[in-house]
Amino acid sequence: MKKIISGFIGASALLVAANVQATPINAHWVNLDSSLWTIAQAEEALKDTNGQYDHFYTQESVIDFSQNGYTGNVSGYLDTPIDVANNLWAVQFTADLNVATASDYDLFVFTDDGFDLRIDGSSVMSFNANRAPRTSSETIYLSEGLHSFELIHWENYGVEAVEWSWKPTHSSQAPTLVSDFEPSAIPEPKTMILFGAGIAGLAAVGRKKRK
Numbered sequence: 001m002k003k004i005i006s007g008f009i010g011a012s013a014l015l016v017a018a019n020v021q022a023t024p025i026n027a028h029w030v031n032l033d034s035s036l037w038t039i040a041q042a043e044e045a046l047k048d049t050n051g052q053y054d055h056f057y058t059q060e061s062v063i064d065f066s067q068n069g070y071t072g073n074v075s076g077y078l079d080t081p082i083d084v085a086n087n088l089w090a091v092q093f094t095a096d097l098n099v100a101t102a103s104d105y106d107l108f109v110f111t112d113d114g115f116d117l118r119i120d121g122s123s124v125m126s127f128n129a130n131r132a133p134r135t136s137s138e139t140i141y142l143s144e145g146l147h148s149f150e151l152i153h154w155e156n157y158g159v160e161a162v163e164w165s166w167k168p169t170h171s172s173q174a175p176t177l178v179s180d181f182e183p184s185a186i187p188e189p190k191t192m193i194l195f196g197a198g199i200a201g202l203a204a205v206g207r208k209k210r211k
């Protein structure tokens with residue numbers, strides 16, 4: 001009986017592994033020519049209704065950037081993909097967050113300067129001013145499944161950093177980068193094949209045991 005249970009977990013793990021498709025986070029960057037202090041100003045700049053700023057777009061797998069070597073709460077960082085000489089800019093990160101297990105989660109957003117984190121269209125945490133590199137934290141409940149998120153961040157002179165990490169509230173593990181994103185919960189055909197192979201393997205284990 002014990003063997004059958006472990007075999008079933010193996011099949012489930014295969015399903016999860018095949019279903020997660022490292023889909024990128026969309027990042028929209030905008031270079032500015034004047035100071036900004038608030039979330040509203042960063043949003044205005046990103047909208048750029050007068051078309052006065054330079055915009056560019058990248059795809060990222062995690063939010064863990066610094067122009068100045070600040071590692072945040074999880075070791076390591078990526079160079080922010082914007083001219084380090086430019087001290088005035090804003091960025092909007094968007095993707096779907098895939099929550100495998102419904103739970104309370106501790107969220108940690110490390111930034112210089114400010115930010116606004118929205119999940120399913122509502123702000124859950126923000127720092128609506130400029131600051132030296134600091135961590136903001138918040139605990140929220142997330143149901144299983146996909147949750148759209150938007151993280152707005154800006155740089156207004158000096159040091160720049162932005163990192164988003166999390167952990168289940170009741171876990172003693174260290175925070176890890178939020179990095180599990182996918183556009184759709186619909187299993188791919190290859191997922192079903194692997195799942196079928198897992199079931200076949202389980203049946204083989206069962207047969208072997210009876211002999």
Ligand SMILES: [Ca+2]
Pocket residue numbers: 064070071072073074075076077163
């Ligand atoms: Ca980091």
Ligand SMILES: [Ca+2]
Pocket residue numbers: 067084086087155157158159160
């Ligand atoms: Ca800077």
Ligand SMILES: [Ca+2]
Pocket residue numbers: 112113131155156157158159160
């Ligand atoms: Ca700064």
